[in-house]
Structure formats: structure tokens, C-alpha cells
Amino acid sequence: MLLLHNEDAGTSDAESIATGEKIIGAPVTRVAVSAGTGLDPILAEHTDEDVIVAGGDGSLHALLRALYRRDELGRRRVGLLPLGTGNDFARGSGIPLDVTAAAGVVRDGATRATDLIVDDTGDVVVNAAHVGVGADAADSARPLKPHVGPAAFPIGAMIAGLVRPGKRLTVVIDGRTATHPRHRNLMVAVSNAPTIAGGSALLSPDASVHDGRMHVTISQATGPIARIGYALRLLRGRHVDSLDVIHGPADRVLVAGESFRVNADGELSAPTVSRSWRVLPGAWRLFVPADRATGRQPAAEAAGEAGPGTEAEVRR
Template identity: 45%
Template sequence: MNPRLVITNAAAGSTDVPSIEAALAVLRDDGPVRLEETADGADLDRVLDGRRDDETVVAIGGDGSLHALVSALYVRGELGRVPIGLIPLGTGNDLARTIGLSVEPDEAARQLVDAVRTEIDLIVDDEGKVTVNAVHVGLGAHAGRQASWWKRRLGPIGYAVGAIQAGLTAPGLHLRIYVDQERLPHSHGVMMVAMGNGAYVGAGAHLSPGADPGDGWADVMVSYADSPVARLGYALGLRRGEHALREDVKTSRARELAVQGDEFWVNSDGEVSGPYRAKSWTVVPGAVAMMLPDPRHARNSAT
């Protein structure tokens, strides 16, 4: 018996009833399922208050739904003790790609049935706010603001349109950047600063192709693309995962990142906040207990 508390998030758009029902049918064949719909943080807290000790909490939705669940458990002091499952639904699903989950809800539910408990890392900022997948300053946040308009009209391709538009219009920033407390030598013309726990952003852009959310580190990327041509090249390279090959892009792996200087916006798991003049983030290794596909099964199926 594998009891599960399944949570949908109406505010995040996880209302594809046929897909949800297909996933639930798979889970019900494996054990008891309680389905709860939430509309806001208060709803989510109410549902978590009623969680039974033996239940895995399963979020049905995209990166935003998982972010909301992880954030709520973190604030409640329950993160790491409560096992979390994810059934991707919606337009983002970037972390799902990194951790090997199918973006087809019924197939993701089958993966969840055979999943093993796996600890993944978390990024926490200086205000105690969490990032599960990736956080961006500069172009990343500007693209998120642009994409929110385009996404409503074009669906997933809106992310790409927003990224390209941002690449042409976002201003370069003067920022002091500290990676594991060491200041980077260049501070002018900063186009984007990113800290990736997962490999993808914006519905599949390869921001941090080598990122592993279970290795205790985050991938840090800084772009100094400070001309319209360079910005367009960077934005297009980001979609193909080739931006790190550019001379105006610097990459590293770190556990701490701090940014100070010009006023900037922050995009954390697709949610934009700000403006700020100073912000810092720290990796908390193994903070999230996820139910993920067994890598041994992946190896066996590939042979």
C-alpha cells in the first residue's frame, strides 16, 4: 500500500481534467489516493495540515506548483521529512526534465509507482525564500516578465519569444558578483546572472546543461553580452544550450552566490520579484526528499 495525497493547483493552471484523471487512475491501482484542489497558499497549508504520516504528497502541475509545495513545507519545517512526488502538467516542467520525469502525466504516474526516495538540493535566498530549479538576475528576470505576456497568447513558445525580446531590449547592469565569496573581476555590462539547480529554464532552454540537483552544488553562469547583436546571439544560444561556449559567458560551480549593484529583478522558478540592489543565495544539499525514477531502471531500459 502506497497512500498518496495528490494536490492540484488551480491558480497555476493545472486544470487539464483528462490528464489528471489518467494519472490518478494509475496511482489508484497502486494504493489509496486523496485528491485536494488548492487555489492559494492558505489552501495549501490547510491541505498539508490534514496530511497523514504515511502519505507521499504529490503535486500535479508545473515548476510553479512544485515550488509552492516545497516552499510551504520549508516554512512549516517539514521539508526533507515529507516525501514529495511530481506529476508534470502545464507549459514549464523544467525541473521534471532534469530529474528524468516524463512530461506525459500518465507515464509520470507510472514512474512514481516505481520511484525511490531521492534527496535533491535546494537554493535558499537571504530572506528564506526557496528556489527548486533555477534563479536568474537580469535577462532571466526580464525574459520572465516579457514571457508572461507572450505565454498567455502563444503558449510554451511564448518563453522563447520573451527570451529573444528580452535579449534585444534588457539593459546591461553594473553588478558586483561574488561566487563562493570570491568577487568576479568584471562588473560592467552584466546581462544575466543565473544559479541553476536544474538544467533547464523557460520550457526547455539549456541554461545549465551539466547541472545535477543531487550533487550538492549549483551551476553559476554570468553573461556579459552588452550589445544588441551579442544579446540576440546569447538568447538564441540559450535556447540551443550553446551559450556557455561564448567568450562573453563565464561559468562555474558553487554553493554561494551574491549580487550587488544596480537595481535588478529576480526570477525564481518562474516567479519574478524585485527590484533589489543586493541579493544572495545558498545551496542546501539534500534538503528535498523527492520520489524519483530509480536510475537502475533507466540503465536497464537503455541496454
Template identity: 45%
Template sequence: MQGLLVVVNRAAGTTDDDAVDTALTALRAGADVEVAATGDEAELLEALAARDGRRVVVVGGDGSVHAVVQALVRTGALDPGEPVGIIPRGTGNDLARTLGLPEDPAEAAAVILTGRARPLDLVRDDAGGVVVNAVHLGVGAEAGAEAVRFKERLGTVAFPLGAAVAGLTSSGWPMRVEVDGRVAGGGPGAWTADGTTDVLMVAVCTGRTIGGGAPLAPDALPDDGLAEVVVSTATGPVARAAFATALLTGRHVERDDVSVTRGREVTVTGPPVPLNADGELESDVTARTWHVQPSAWSVLVPDGASGGLSR
């Protein structure tokens, strides 16, 4: 019988969740299950080090998957030949959305028992961090910080509320954005993100959505070796509101103050700016480079399905 190590974030309060119990019951019907309820990075590293060949299953959202992948990278144990299972139990579950994973806990457990491995790209940065879905700087990161205050009470509604609060006060940052060595911008003769233009948001994505379904990078693919880079200069009050409205349906990519570029390496420099990587917040970032590592890991997806990975 296959051995599974099911990682539950004790700090997120999911250990007593009825949905988690449902998933564990379904998993135990077909596998030998060990549960690791971890509360910090040290406990997570210890649990992964002692898994003794068990397949890792993450219960949680993008932040939980991010933490597990980061820990596997740091211990040299991330292997695309050893797929990770995901039981979506986060607030947004945006990576699961891109992969077409079921939200129902019993159905998600069935994917882990019968699904196939899907190789995925991993975005890594020059500070030792990883990105499994999306990293964004600027107003999106400010929105994420604001949403933290409302998540426990409001769930996914916290994300648009946080965006509204952040959008009232954010006027942009003069960031320079380079994609594969070229400055990002709005096309020939238009604006460029060369450090002289105020930028509202920069996003580097392999997943399609953030914040529980907002299609920030609607054409992104998590397995093509490229990141979708979205840059917005919608810094005026009216432009900010219009950008936020268009983002809800993915129409923001059609705006003149938005550029979408695809590439393997992205560098952002400028004044101190907030950053959000898979829901993990960081303040006062002045320079960061990300590069795409193709097929660096894999996730179990429904057998016989596209897993939401086609354009």
C-alpha cells in the first residue's frame, strides 16, 4: 500500500476541519496515511525529512503549497519524479484552479490515489525564494496585505475588499522591469517601465489567477517554460478603478496602460515596494530577479483530463 505524508498547517486552523477529515478518510481507503500538523518552517522541515519515502500531500492553498515546495527545495528533495498531491483548503486555491483540481475534499483525495503526475515549471528568485503560482509587486501586494485583516471573517471576499482599500491610496512606484533583458512596456512609441514611469503593479505568473479567481494572467501556462509578465501603469484614480474592474474578467490585458510579456527571466528594480509571492508577503523590496525552471516539480492531476492546462 502506498505511503502518504499529509501535511496540514496547524497555524491555519485546518486540523479540525470537517473537510480535512473527509479527505483523510478517503485517502486511508487506498493508502497508508501519516499526518503531519506543522506550525512553522522548522516543524515542516522536520516532517519532510522523516517522511521515509512517503508521497507528500499538501492540505491548504497556495501559501501552504509554496511552503512545502520551498522546504523541499531547501533540502534538495524536490523531484519531478515524486509528484505532490494537493487537497485545496486555502482561501483562494489559485494554483488548484489553474490545474483543474476539484475543490470537493473526497474528489481531491481520489485524484491523489488515481491521478497522474503533471510536470510543472517553478519560478525561483535570486533571494532563494520560489513561486508556484504568481508573484506580484505594488498595489496587488498591498491589496494582499489589506485582505489579511478580513480573510478569517470574509473568505474570498477579502481579496476584492483588500484591493479596494489599497487602490484608494496607491499611486505607483517608478520601477524598472526587464524581461529576458528587454525593458517591458506598452509597445513601440508608448510607455516603458524603464524606471522613469510610475508602475501600479508588476506580476510574474505561471498560474492564471490570484486572489481566489481574478484572472491576472489569463493565458499563462504552468508547464511551457515561460512566465507571463503583466505590468500596469494605471496609476491615476480613474485608471486604477478601470483597471481593477477589468481585472475581474481578464479584460485588463487589452488596456493601453497594461503590457503582457512572456519570458524566462524577469528583473525588477526601483524604490522599496511590497511583494506578494503565493500569498507570502514581503516589504520594502528594491531589487529581485526571477527565472523559470522548467518541469522542476510535478503535481497529481485528474487522470485523462487536461488539468486546465490548455489555452
């Protein structure tokens, strides 16, 4: 097995990784990577080995992006030792947040086919991608993370929500236009798992990383009072019942309009005026607790990629 970890990991993380390695038991090759390290040479050197990521959503994002571009999603099993700030994907997939318990999941060897969202640039979404206040919140939270940890996410969202006016965008969901540029959108998000912001917000209460769909959320709560109400309801997933929110499952989503940035699993894109996403059902295999190891075989092994989507069951 190949174990990838952050070369800047602190002492406590390094100790957790060492403990996890002992629990896994199988021969493990540890490789330290940095934010600017390309994974292609590492993966090429360790052909066909299962890969364990010691990190958070961003680290898992980097690995799956590399595996997707290398067409290796169906050939390698992937494990996660959650050492990130938010660990939302681990929460949504049932992986224990305790590294010792998560290592036991890898050791036990049960896997499940897991969905992946991909965009038109060749990038991926493991947990969630945001346009509008979600991307602005990530930008505001970034300098706070070393000081306040997971609390940086809600603080960043509060700052962004108060000062950003919203974006004029067209959003097309499975071929159907859901919003027009005449309306400002506070946030547009596509998600694979339920939570964001370190579990502090329940963006898609009914989302599952194994259901073969992504979930889209559009908030048009752009007035001052409406923004506060949206933020409060988002904490418990009650925003989906609001009249100014569009929410539901989808196969394909297109966002276009005035310039925006995308926050995909905490990674901010360059400004763009268009981005589209589609879901690949069961595209990769994730080590999961034994009681969760049921479901489809990876679509990547059967067909290479997801087929054309159907009209989303989107409610307003």
C-alpha cells in the first residue's frame, strides 16, 4: 500500500500516521507530499498499489483528480485517515474521524463503489463545490484556519455573507434552466455528501456518496434579513424548504454568467464565466466500515464513465 501524507504535518499528526500504519499491518510505503507536489510521478512509481491518504478533503481531492486524469479510478482502492481541518467527506461516508479507527477500516479491507463529481476542466469534486458566497467564504476562512481550526469556516461564511452582493448567473440542471441572470444568487453548490464547513452546516441532508447522483443547492436569499435566515437554516439543513432555495438531485449542472470562482473541496479556482459538472456513479472504490460495504460495482470498471443524465427531481 502507498500512504500519502502532508510533509508539513505537525508532531501529533505524524504520531497518528505512525499509529495508523501499525494498525493497517500490511506493508506500507509512506511518501510525503506538499501542496505543490505533482502526484503523477509517485503514482507511476507505485503502479496498481492501493492508496491511503492521511489528510482531509483537499488531500483526497488531489489524489482522486490525479487518478481520474490517469484513468486509474477503477484500478486502485483508496483509504482515508482523516487528518484535515473539516473532514466533511469522512463524515458523509461513515469513515471514523478517529485515525486509529479509520486505520482499522483500511485493515479490514471492506470497500464500496463511491460516486465522484467531475467538471469540464478535468477537475473533480469529492465533497462539495461552491460558487458565490461559498467560494468567498473559503477565501475569507483561509487565513483563519491555522488559528481557529474548523471555526474558520462559519466565520468566513459570515464575513462573506455580509459583504458580497451575490452573482447574476444562469444555472442549468439536467438541461432545464433553473435560474436566470436577472436574479442574484447568493450561492450555487453541487455536493456529493451532506455536510460542509467541518460538519457545522448541513448543505444536502439527503445526499449520499453512494446514490449515483450529485445534489444541487441554489440560494437566492440576497437581502440582509434573508441572508441571516438562510445561514441559520443551513446549520440544520432546513434551508431546503425555503421558497428562495432550489434544491434537489442532479446528473449534470451548468453555471454561467458574470465572473466567479469555484471552491471545490477547499481549493479555489481562477476566475471563470462558465463551469459544468457531471456525476460518475460508483467511479472509485473506498475503504469503508464493514456494515457500509454494500452497493454497486464501480461504473468505471463497467463502462468507463457515467451515461447521459436524466431530468433532475429539483424542487423549488
